[in-house]
Amino acid sequence: MNILDTSNTNNYKYTTKHLELHILGGIRTNKLESLRVTISIQKPKQHNVLRQSIDLYNDNQVEKLVRKSAERLEIGTSIVRKVLQELTHELQNYRFLLLDKQAEAYKPYTKELTAKEIAESEEFLRQGNLLERTNKYISESGVIGEDVNRLLMYLIFTSRKTNNPLHCISLGSSGTGKTHLQSSIAALMPEEDIIEVTTLSANALYYFAKTELSHRIIMIEDLDGVQKVLYTIREFASKKWIKKRVVHKDKNGESKTIPLEVQGPVCFAGATTQETIYEDNANRSFLLYIDESQKQDKRIMDYQRLVIAGKVDESLQHTAKSLLQNIQRVLKPIKVINPYAEYLELPQSVFKPRRTNAHYLRFISAITFYKQYQREHKVNKETGEEYIETEIEDIKEANELIIEVLLRKSDTLTGACRNHLENLKTYLKEENTTTFTSSEIRRKLRLKESTLRNYTKQLLLEGYIRYVKAEKGKMYHYEIVDIDEYTNLKAQINKALQDCIDRIKGKE
Structure with missing residues (x-):
């Protein structure tokens, strides 16, 4: 029996007693209605070669090649016809095999949990202080600091399994670890539920399979990379589906519109340094402001040193990460x-x-x-x-x-400006003073002149600071209008939330 040799992906070989055939460049797998190949035909151990591009599913083209080969190689047409039919059958079967391999390669990975893993995960979820223990395991997995943000993000990502998932945007200065935190928490989710992107074209989301994104997390490294698709993301987050009609030519060459529809719900997560630019998307999301304090800097740098020194227990991190992933897998959809x-x-x-x-x-x-x-x-x-x-x-x-x-x-201030104002309050308390100058703050808080100018302008416009008269010839002085305004606002919100709890208890 003659066998198709596909060991060389760019030159398949098919040899019979009478002919030797080569398929140059392999075969295409995207158009099953045709079998276009570039073929070379010759007698074994001879140098008279016929090369021809042909669609082996086109009978007229095949018959022309049969006659041409028979004449050029001085061989019977029946032999050539039979060999070409056998080759077509072999190529057809091999193409189906390639398609099966491609489908298997693109098939979403799903881990099958063992009975022990299921029991361990369910036991973890049944025990008390669940959120506290979960946060502890998040820390053990290698997430440093960000105690509240990391648990918030973990629960937001968990909501993907519900019919009303939440979304989040991580905000902070460049180099503060926004994307790192997002990626670290995503690593605690089953990998089959995560889709990571650095950039998206305008129509990319419409070409996923109809339910391919349902209950998945779409992780965007930087919102700057998806500006063309921000509107689509907003609508997807709100409506839980997106639809579009595009022009498509049918088999007769006539243009018709066909619908493209992708179903959710989907959980979106992204990171950016520019809060105001993405306001419409931010309104649909939890805004998580990264901890930029010196204490957090020290925690991270200490951890980096321990990693390099080989003093971090990687097996413990892997165990914590695996358990949290398995916990996600045993959560079932329920209202x-x-x-x-x-x-x-x-x-x-x-x-x-x-x-x-x-x-x-x-x-x-x-x-x-x-x-x-x-x-x-x-x-x-x-x-x-x-x-x-x-x-x-x-x-x-x-x-x-x-x-x-x-x-x-x-808050009426942006996150970055609010952080600056709180740092400014801390500095003034430490210095036991109420007024300050721009040059003093720029030097003490190590800020760029343009950055401080923008902060000062916003604080003046919103009425958080004001000018103070200085001696003639000296620089402008400023003072904070109400140094306790943020503390009072927090107390007000705390009281409102506690009042809700008290009302509930009063009704029971």
């Missing part, structure tokens, strides 16, 4: 009902309260969802749908984690 939702109100200071209120309620539901192994599973008698209920404990934990997010949502 969450919050019987206390009607008593929950946001502080009046929060901007865009409608959208923020939805984020707040969905974050509470995400915590309840994560605790599904600790909740009684109930069934709706009318619909037969299974569900679990939120408890007061979930609301308390959500309030503790979300306070900083609500605080930022209530």
Whole structure:
């Protein structure tokens, strides 16, 4: 039996008793309605070679090649025809084999958990202090500092398995570890649920399979790389689906419009240094401001030294990471009902309260969802749908984690400017003074002149600082209008959230 030799991907060889054939350049796998190849035909051990590009599914072309080969090589047409038919059959089967291999290569990876891994994960989820223990394991996996942000992001990523996933944007100066934090938390999710991108073309999202993105996390390293698709991302996040009609030519060459539809829901995560540019996307997301303090700098640099010194237990990190991934795999889709939702109100200071209120309620539901192994599973008698209920404990934990997010949502300053103002307050308290000059702050806080000028301009416009008269010939002096304004705002938000808890307890 003659066998097709495909060991050389650019030169397949098919040899019979009478002929030797080579397929130059291999075969294409994207058009199954044809079998276009470049073929060379010769008698074994002879140098009279016929080369021809041909569609082996086109009978007219094949017959012409049969006659031409028979004449050129001085061989019977029946022999050539039979060999070409055998070759076509072999190439066809090999192409199907290639397609199967491609499908297997692009098939999403799904890890099958062992009985031991399932039992270990479910036991972890059943034990008390779940969020505290989860945060401990996140730390053990190698995430340094960012105690609140890392747990927030972990729960936001967990919400991808619900019908109303949350989204987040990490904000901070260049080089502060925005993308690193995002990637580190994503590494604690099952790899089959993560899609990482550095850039997207304008129509890229529309060409995924219809359900390929459902309940997945789309990780964007920098929002600057996806500016052309920001509107699509916003609509996908809000509507949980995107649709588009494009022009397509049918087999007769006629142009027709066909629909492209991709279903969600999807969890989006991105990082940027430019808060105001992406305001529309930020309104749909949790804004996580990276810790840029000197204490966090020291934590990270100390950890980097330990890594280089070989004093970090990598096996412990791997164990923690594997457990958290497996925990995600055993979480099952289930509806969450919050019987206390009607008593929950946001502080009046929060901007865009409608959208923020939805984020707040969905974050509470995400915590309840994560605790599904600790909740009684109930069934709706009318619909037969299974569900679990939120408890007061979930609301308390959500309030503790979300306070900083609500605080930022209530602030008229950008995150970077707010960080500057708080650093400025700390400096003035340490120096036991109330006034300052630009040159003094630029020198003490190590800021660029242009950066400080922008901060000062925003603080003056918003009324957080004011000019103070200085002696003639001396530089402008400034003072902070209300040094306790941020502390008071935080206390106000805390009180509003606690009032909600008190109302719930009063109704029970």
